Amino acid sequence: MSFVELQNGLCDNIQNHISKRVSNILYRNPVQVFGGLIQFQIMPITDDASMQQMFCIYQQTRFHVPMIELYVEFEQHSSLDVAGEEVDVDECRDLDWEEDNNDSEEEFEANYEVDDENDDGDLAGNPVMQNEAASIVSRQPFGVPSFMRTLDLEAMHAPEFPEYANNGEGNVAAEDGEFSVGMEFGSRESVISTIKSYTISRGVDYTVYESEPQTFYAKCKGYGAGCDWLIRASLIRKKACWEIRRYNGKHTCTMGTISQDHAKLDSDTIADAIRPLVESDPSIKVKSIIAEVQSRFNYTVSYRKAWLAKQKSVAKVFGDWEVSYQTLPVWLKAMTAKMPRSRVQIKTLPVYRESEEVQGVRVLHRVFWSFYPCIVAFRHCKPLVQVDGTHLYGKYKGALLVAVAQDGNQNIVPVAFAIVEGETADAWEFFLTNLRRYVVTIDGVGIISDRHNSIDAAIARSNGAWSPPRAWHMFCIRHIGSNFLRRFKAPYLHKLVVNTGYSRTEQEYNKNYQRLQERGSIVVNRFDRRNEVFEVREMADGSIYTVNLAQRHCDCGHFQVERLPCRHVLACCANQRLDWQVYVHDVYKMSEICKVYRGEFVPMGDPSTWAPYEGAKVIANWTLRRATKGRPKSTRYLNEMDSRDMRGPRRCTTCGKEGHSRSRCPQRAGPSSAGGQS
Secondary structure, X not given: XXXXXXXXXXXXXXXXXXXXXXXXXXXXXXXXXXXXXXXXXXXXXXXXXXXXXXXXXHHHHOOOXXXXXXXXXXXXXXXXXXXXXXXXXXXXXXXXXXXXXXOOOHHHHHHEEEEEOOOOHXXXXXXXXXXXXXXXXXXXXXXXXXXXXXXXXXHHHOOOOHHHOOOOOOOOOOOOOOOOOOOEEOOHHHHHHHHHHHHHXXXXXXXXXXXXXXXXXEEEOOEOOOEOOEEEXXXXXXXXXXXXXXXXXXXXXXXXXXXXXXXXXXXHHHHHHOHHHHHHOOOOOXXXXXXXXXXXXXXXOOHHHHHHHHHHHHHHHHXXXXXXXXXXXXXXXXXXXXXXXXXXXXXXXXXXXXXXXXXXXXXXXXXXXXXXXXXXXXXXXXXXXXXXXXXXXXXXXXXXXXXXXXXXXXXXXXXXXXXXXXXXXXXXXXXXHHHHHHOOOOOOEEEEEOOOHHHHHHHHOOOOOOOOOOEEEEEOHHHHHHHHHHHHOOHHHHHHXXXXXXXXXXXXXXXXXXXXXXXXXXXXXXXXXXXXXXXXXXXXOOOEEEEEOOOOEEOOOHHXXXXXXXXXXXXXXXXXXXXXXXXXXXXXXXXXXXXXXXXXXXXXXOHXXXXXXXXXXXXXXXXXXXXXXXXOOOOOOOOOOOHHHHOOOOEOOOOOOEOOOHHHOOOOOOOOOOOOOO
């Protein structure tokens, strides 16, 4: 089929109300990633050459994507410049991605709440944001990403770079790894990647002489000055492959002209090389990537290049930021279907083009979720919840809010999560409201936090949900101790402050009571066995305490606060030969601790088995997008809780002096000359 025939066929099959003129055709080029998942790259179809390249790609990927998907824009008479329709070459059809509020899955509708706010904030009146939204809308078709519907587990065992394999007989490279005329490659990218690998391994370099959609022509950087190396590859339409048409043989220039790094060892090449490492450990350290490149290519790359390569590799394996935002509602819906009674709530904002709201697209504002096993686990934990937030340092700004509980064995159990625009009063109110509604449903609980003003404001707005007697708000003693150190610079008083914070009675607090001895001389003077009331005296200082076993009370405060027998209770039980274990709260018992982890997480399964997602497409909030590139600088204030302050002063590795690093050393030498010399 030619390009003109494609245009005519689209116009003949499209609906009558759309004009017969095609303004733009985009091909969704499938790219296979880890686990058989398919991602798509956009390739414009403008002439017969691009048509042939599209068919060439389709022949290689038709087992995973059995049809060619095109995104076609038609000129029409309306307020918008273009209107998009997603069609297939085999069958032209209209796909409607408007939001359907009549969800047939009642259980999902009860657990998965989408709150489309009418308050669009700064998105409506800002023309820059409107233009950005218009570009997002016109750049991509909307709907469930196709790669989420395609999964091929057998592809995990396929060669890592199958496109590099030569097709046909007699085209295998020579034993010395040199190219030869007639070698065939599956795509233009495989040709360029192989030439790069060849250049890096030999320590030479080349200059691109000609780079066209159908031709790639490169020459040695020293061409005409002692080296005649060149290579030319072209697209052969009849064979639907790329073939080397001209090659002059080995380099004759001097090796070792590049000292530490290589210009062709770019972040894309490194990203392909470290892909298996990223697949097995997405949190791999950048220093480990630099070491891997050193051992594999014998070059030492910069930290920035290794960091950028990791970001690209993560995007290729798990999807980029935009794909992640689009996949979020799909994943959450599948999660609630696999684990019923899990709780999810999403708040989104509308997208406007000029003054008209764009249908089918929403901006992610906030999302709260809690897994059902976590909800059940909290019922068997201490009646205590701790909340905190941390900044997100990715491509988009924001904050992650987390609530954790503690079981009877002092293990930390995460129970709820939220991604919000920042630690604002509205964001904390959104998180605490859903936490109270879905997870912390009992009264008489304590909530621990730092002294963030937004948390105080959110609790004040809770209409008593987080106030006595339903709940008690407490400040984290570690944060209090940290604030004390930062203000008074008195580390010798830090322990006293912490111990004071753990006081159980007002008298203990006023006297700056030191930690009591684990065991002391205690005498039971008199008791009322019928009412289980005792009076005990500590011989060390003569203090008298009243113990009421029936009411689980002791004047020292430990018994009612920790819900464990204090030494006064143990003395009473020993005196009357009572079982002290009866007065241990159930939360500390192993049977109750096991119930915390009784709930099981269900595997998500093949994405092709998930129920179809019919909601709006979620995109990133561009108001949170970072303006600068590169690794974001941490804005967190470090204090004594961080291990960094335990280190010594910064010392230069070049001159050995303190106060600066190697990169800012005045004695730093210039760029190294040719390496490998002795």
